[in-house]
Amino acid sequence: MTDLPESMQALLQKHDGYSGRAEGPMIEDASEYLEFATIPTPKPGKGQVLIKLRTASVNPSDLHFIKGEYGQPRIKGNPAGFEGCGDVVAAGEGAEALIGQRVAFVVAMGCSGAWAEYATTQALNCIPLQPAVSDEDGAAQIVNPLTAMAMVDIARKDGDCFVISAGTSQLAKLMIALGRDLGLKTIVFVRRADAVEATRALGASEVLVTSDEDVIGQFKTLCKSYKPRVFLDCVSDQMSEQIFVAMPNMARWISYGKLVAEAPALTQMGQLVFMGKRVEGFWLTRWMMETPPADQLKVVQEVQTRFADGRWKTDVSARLKLADVVSGLGAATGIPGGKVMITP
Numbered sequence: 184m185t186d187l188p189e190s191m192q193a194l195l196q197k198h199d200g201y202s203g204r205a206e207g208p209m210i211e212d213a214s215e216y217l218e219f220a221t222i223p224t225p226k227p228g229k230g231q232v233l234i235k236l237r238t239a240s241v242n243p244s245d246l247h248f249i250k251g252e253y254g255q256p257r258i259k260g261n262p263a264g265f266e267g268c269g270d271v272v273a274a275g276e277g278a279e280a281l282i283g284q285r286v287a288f289v290v291a292m293g294c295s296g297a298w299a300e301y302a303t304t305q306a307l308n309c310i311p312l313q314p315a316v317s318d319e320d321g322a323a324q325i326v327n328p329l330t331a332m333a334m335v336d337i338a339r340k341d342g343d344c345f346v347i348s349a350g351t352s353q354l355a356k357l358m359i360a361l362g363r364d365l366g367l368k369t370i371v372f373v374r375r376a377d378a379v380e381a382t383r384a385l386g387a388s389e390v391l392v393t394s395d396e397d398v399i400g401q402f403k404t405l406c407k408s409y410k411p412r413v414f415l416d417c418v419s420d421q422m423s424e425q426i427f428v429a430m431p432n433m434a435r436w437i438s439y440g441k442l443v444a445e446a447p448a449l450t451q452m453g454q455l456v457f458m459g460k461r462v463e464g465f466w467l468t469r470w471m472m473e474t475p476p477a478d479q480l481k482v483v484q485e486v487q488t489r490f491a492d493g494r495w496k497t498d499v500s501a502r503l504k505l506a507d508v509v510s511g512l513g514a515a516t517g518i519p520g521g522k523v524m525i526t527p
């Protein structure tokens with residue numbers, strides 16, 4: 184640690200715990216949740232590494248988290264940011280092998296977040312990167328890609344067609360391309376008509392626009408021929424419920440995100456009883472706890488290969504310096520088409 188600075192710049196959480204609200208990952212004024220400050224450079228504990236940040240990504244989970252509505256409590260004064268790419272510059276006992284490596288990482292609970300010049304995490308939460316993977320792909324290498332792999336694996340065990348909402352999200356784009364590569368068909372919902380062509384070009388079999396008056400009628404017609412059983416949904420609003428209701432017997436509505444604040448109402452409880460339909464959730468954190476390490480390693484390797492050979496890429500809509508995040512995050516997250524990236 185001798186060559187490392189005593190202090191660093193970071194975006195600190197302004198609140199503790201949970202907000203008790205569920206407003207969705209929209210941010211107008213980031214100064215309600217974050218402050219830019221200089222704090223002591225964190226030190227890695229046993230089994231942990233200190234990472235000098237190259238690039239951090241902004242995921243909806245980060246926004247839910249700083250707003251106090253994610254699956255773990257906020258820690259006031261701790262840097263925010265779950266995911267990034269950087270160089271391991273120091274390590275605690277047992278993690279020395281990673282020193283000098285460029286890694287993709289997610290921040291383990293209780294460690295020091297990625298929206299900072301330096302972050303800490305468990306060595307187990309780091310993936311050494313091949314040179315062919317860019318820093319921006321590295322900064323979005325874990326949360327969405329592993330979720331895409333895990334959820335498409337769920338879908339493929341239940342037929343040859345699945346349904347995806349928010350088709351322009353980065354995660355949906357990964358799943359559409361993966362589905363195409365695996366020979367699966369996808370029916371994809373987008374909210375912007377101008378996104379239809381690009382979504383088809385990615386490999387979607389069918390693309391429907393949620394604002395079309397007869398969108399559910401169109402979907403019902405498609406269900407007759409495609410017979411999709413799995414709906415991978417991160418919007419989770421009343422339209423999602425209508426999509427689920429329109430699906431055939433044994434359909435599974437797997438909610439993995441909440442892009443809107445509106446809570447849907449279940450209108451056809453009989454479908455759960457008589458049609459064997461199910462409503463479920465997916466959370467990558469649980470998948471990581473339940474999936475054997477050897478299986479996770481295979482998925483991690485496939486993910487990196489897909490980025491290295493260009494089958495997957497991370498679309499970037501805006502880039503912000505750490506110092507500009509508090510003033511610029513709200514506007515940057517409103518730009519469609521890709522991820523916001525943060526650099527020191």
Ligand SMILES: NC(=O)c1ccc[n+]([C@@H]2O[C@H](COP(=O)([O-])OP(=O)(O)OC[C@H]3O[C@@H](n4cnc5c(N)ncnc54)[C@H](OP(=O)(O)O)[C@@H]3O)[C@@H](O)[C@H]2O)c1
Nearest residue numbers: 243330349351352353354374417439440442465466467519
């Ligand atoms: N459960 C898990 O383990 C897990 C893991 C990873 C991600 N997620 C979830 O996956 C979702 C997508 O994540 P991401 O990183 O891919 O997001 P992202 O790239 O930031 O994309 C979000 C995009 O979704 C579209 N969108 C927003 N609200 C919408 C709505 N009401 N209807 C249709 N489209 C809407 C917007 O695109 P346009 O403006 O172009 O319409 C927006 O840019 C999030 O909900 C996230 O929390 C869950």
